[in-house]
Amino acid sequence: MNKFLLLHFFSILFGCVSCQPSNNTIQNKTLHPKKSMETNYKKTEKEWKQILTPEQFYILREKGTERPGTGEFNQHTEVGFYTCAGCGTELFSNEQKFDSHCGWPSFDGELGGGDRILKVKDFSHGMIRTEIVCANCGGHLGHVFDDGPTQSGLRYCVNSLSLGFKASKSNDSK
Numbered sequence: 001m002n003k004f005l006l007l008h009f010f011s012i013l014f015g016c017v018s019c020q021p022s023n024n025t026i027q028n029k030t031l032h033p034k035k036s037m038e039t040n041y042k043k044t045e046k047e048w049k050q051i052l053t054p055e056q057f058y059i060l061r062e063k064g065t066e067r068p069g070t071g072e073f074n075q076h077t078e079v080g081f082y083t084c085a086g087c088g089t090e091l092f093s094n095e096q097k098f099d100s101h102c103g104w105p106s107f108d109g110e111l112g113g114g115d116r117i118l119k120v121k122d123f124s125h126g127m128i129r130t131e132i133v134c135a136n137c138g139g140h141l142g143h144v145f146d147d148g149p150t151q152s153g154l155r156y157c158v159n160s161l162s163l164g165f166k167a168s169k170s171n172d173s174k
């Protein structure tokens, strides 16, 4: 009986950290640098380092995760489009953004017909998650979960560092 309760407790505990990287992310990074996905958008590591900041390189090209609550776009509410910080592809609109209180910018859908963001099974950190990747340049964006509060049921949990932002010019035309 007690054993059962204990198991139940742990399953809840692990459920709560679905978005969180483990504390030894930095260690993993140095021991096993992860490679981002290969696409036709060919750039060498050196070229990427020239156009990305070291933080962006770590997230986009080495599948890092920024600390929750620290990202530039977490509480961002301007009208416009969120782009891939690696290649500029428009990925999300402000209308798809919602506050999930998880510490990362969250969206309930993506722009286009599902062809701009690849979904890849991710077994890292002892969890089974779905990684989201820019289909154009292969940059790591974050993860998508099926516990979203809106009609789509989806929660795209994205690193701010993986994103850029293009404000809509037509803010004044309704």
Ligand SMILES: [Zn+2]
Residues within 6 Å of the ligand: 084, 085, 086, 087, 088, 089, 134, 135, 136, 137, 138, 139
């Ligand atoms: Zn991209």
